[in-house]
Amino acid sequence: MISTEQMLFRLFVAAVLGAMVGYERERNNQPAGLRTHIILMVGSTLAMMLSINIAIEFRPYVLNGDPTRMAAQVISGIGFLGVGAIIRYGPSIKGLTTATSLWSMAIVGLAVGAGYYLTASLTTVMLLITLNLINFLEKRFIKPYFTYQLTLETEDDAGALGNILRVVGKYAETSQRIRIRKDLKNRRATYSITLKVKEDLVVDGMLADLTALEHLIKVELD
Numbered sequence: 001m002i003s004t005e006q007m008l009f010r011l012f013v014a015a016v017l018g019a020m021v022g023y024e025r026e027r028n029n030q031p032a033g034l035r036t037h038i039i040l041m042v043g044s045t046l047a048m049m050l051s052i053n054i055a056i057e058f059r060p061y062v063l064n065g066d067p068t069r070m071a072a073q074v075i076s077g078i079g080f081l082g083v084g085a086i087i088r089y090g091p092s093i094k095g096l097t098t099a100t101s102l103w104s105m106a107i108v109g110l111a112v113g114a115g116y117y118l119t120a121s122l123t124t125v126m127l128l129i130t131l132n133l134i135n136f137l138e139k140r141f142i143k144p145y146f147t148y149q150l151t152l153e154t155e156d157d158a159g160a161l162g163n164i165l166r167v168v169g170k171y172a173e174t175s176q177r178i179r180i181r182k183d184l185k186n187r188r189a190t191y192s193i194t195l196k197v198k199e200d201l202v203v204d205g206m207l208a209d210l211t212a213l214e215h216l217i218k219v220e221l222d
Helices: 004-027 034-057 069-085 096-113 117-142 160-171 202-211
Strands: 087-089 092-094 146-155 173-183 188-197 216-221
Touching: 004 034, 004 096, 004 117, 034 069, 034 096, 069 096, 096 117, 146 160, 146 202, 160 188, 160 202, 188 202, 202 216
Parallel strands: none
Antiparallel strands: 087 092, 146 188, 146 216, 173 188
16 A cells, blocks of 8 residues: 555645646746646646545455546546646637646656556656747747637628728638628627737737728727
């Protein structure tokens, strides 16, 4: 069985490893940060140790004691936390990386609970490299798109949509799905367009050109 001293040491190791990844997530303003990762690691580590000790302690009474049963519930149950970390901001989805880091760190906690210190430490280092170095390389070479939801209200003019798309096309890629809502009583139209731009700064120029359009009443960008 795992002694009390060993259990305390493993919980300490789990807290340290959880803090390493949690700090990186906290620094990037993610919903699941330092405290969440530490608590998750400590909890999953304790679950793994209890699974092992209970299976050993009750072995004379249970023929098929399986120390992985409680650990398996941790892996499946962590999905609820992952869903909570995923947030939708207009057309964009944030938190997928944090959700996967939570799931991975739960398994790291199980590894610590089982006594695989080196494997757990190396996995944590690999996660930190992925979160930091790969993120830097993506921004430096891949330059991901920024996604926005553009909403414009105009007078109900036949050429309004064409003028809007002409301006937007200079700066961004537009979605094939453009929602149009018309107010016949007040002779107004509202257009909702999903945009993708490679440079966040070009948005200012696009908004300036859109504001200069005739018949435009209001423009919003989310």
